[in-house]
Amino acid sequence: MSAVIFSLRSAPEGDRLMLPLVRRTRDPHLGVWALPGGWLDPDEDLDSAASRTLAETTALMPSYLEQLYTFGAVDRSPTRVVSIVYWALLRSDLVDAQRSSAGAPENVEWFDADDLPPLAFDHNHIADYALDRLRNKVGYSRIAAGLLPDEFTLTELREVYEAVLGRRLDPSNFRRLLEGTDELVPTERFRTGKHRPARLYRRNRDT
Incomplete structure (x- = not known):
């Protein structure tokens, strides 16, 4: 299970849409940036698992959370793990407060949503898919x-x-x-x- 969480962060040229990435601490893709995620426990539902894995990996609790898509391409990982992906929004005024109160993990950094580094697995594709979904949705919703x-x-x-x-x-x-x-x-x-x-x-x- 993975999540793409968007928030606004201040930049010299104005607020930018950004998302947190986690540097992997094990193989495969040791040391490579990836979307936050984790495993689904047998006794929890999908929404709860998405919120829990985000809190555990980034110390963030989103203000909006929605299931995005299920990714299961044959070549997406060495063992072809199927990933249920969520996308989320976090209010700009809550980012620093949540991270400071919960103790932000050292291997988490924020990146511009339009300028991501090469990510592990198919996470660049997933992040682009989530960004397109967000941009399409703002056209017909608030x-x-x-x-x-x-x-x-x-x-x-x-x-x-x-x-x-x-x-x-x-x-x-x-x-x-x-x-x-x-x-x-x-x-x-x-x-x-x-x-x-x-x-x-x-x-x-x-x-």
Whole structure:
């Protein structure tokens, strides 16, 4: 069982969509980066196993978790292990807090989702598949909000979409698109800073 977990991480050029990789400590592919994963215990269901293996290998607990696909190509591993793969989202404000409180493993590092090193087994293919799934899904759902705290501005949400899609979006069109739906609920709070106060929104969990 493996997992691809996406989150936003700060970079000099702005927030980037990134994912954690684990350096393998045994053969095959000793010392090579790989997706976090582990074995399914006989007495646990798939969702529980995915959450457990992520916590054990990365000290992270995702805010969104979904089964992605089952990979079982003949040449994917020396013994042809079939892998059930999940993909997950982690709120940007929880990454450092979770890793510091749980004790981050030393063999885990974050990498740009669009610039991964050569990975063990077929994990480059799996990561690309998960990234395509995420980019397709943001086109018809509000899943990108799962990368943000409970409350956020429309600008912050637009920047998440831009990081996921890898391209700039027109601010006015983006605002009109979202304000015409019931996916977001405006709050009475505002974000203050260098610019004029911006209203905070939250996801409508009833939709």
